[in-house]
């Protein structure tokens with residue numbers, strides 16, 4: 001199998017050989033995030049009319065990216081989580097995610113920034129968008145750490161003036177770490193790895 005290593009590393013150690021994953025993105029510091037990802041207060045803020053957008057993290061996998069992202073915002077911003085379940089312990093989406101955990105904050109007439117770890121088939125995003133729209137969101141933007149456009153099955157229809165921000169395009173491998181799991185394992189890896197197929201096939 002083709003393996004992804006940072007260009008600077010030519011040889012893998014025997015320890016890496018034993019790991020169930022190969023490293024895809026290692027240094028997840030803010031510096032490597034796309035400069036496209038920025039959250040700025042509206043110009044009305046200075047006139048006292050500013051209403052902050054609401055950060056909506058998609059649980060569970062986005063929890064680390066949400067934590068890193070909001071700590072880079074230098075004004076008060078509400079944060080809430082929603083859960084849309086589409087994968088069990090399998091590596092394939094079942095194509096029909098359900099909202100199994102809903103927001104606490106009122107998003108009616110507010111601008112939302114939906115924060116995801118990865119957009120794959122687009123089913124989860126599509127379902128959550130529909131839900132946020134039904135709750136009266138004025139607009140919904142997406143901020144995803146990884147984007148796997150090669151696997152997209154449904155078009156991402158942004159809500160209102162919403163925009164699509166992404167950190168990295170992800171090759172078509174099953175990735176774990178930085179919040180992402182396989183059967184609830186590996187979420188706490190401080191980097192992103194490609195799970196070796198022999199561990200899930």
Ligand SMILES: O=P(O)(O)OC[C@H]1O[C@H](OP(=O)(O)OP(=O)(O)O)[C@H](O)[C@@H]1O
Nearest residue numbers: 059060061086087093120121122123124
């Ligand atoms: O674009 P899609 O094909 O819908 O896949 C993307 C979704 O799948 C993952 O969540 P998952 O359902 O695995 O739940 P988790 O966040 O609890 O791990 C990921 O966090 C996204 O929310």
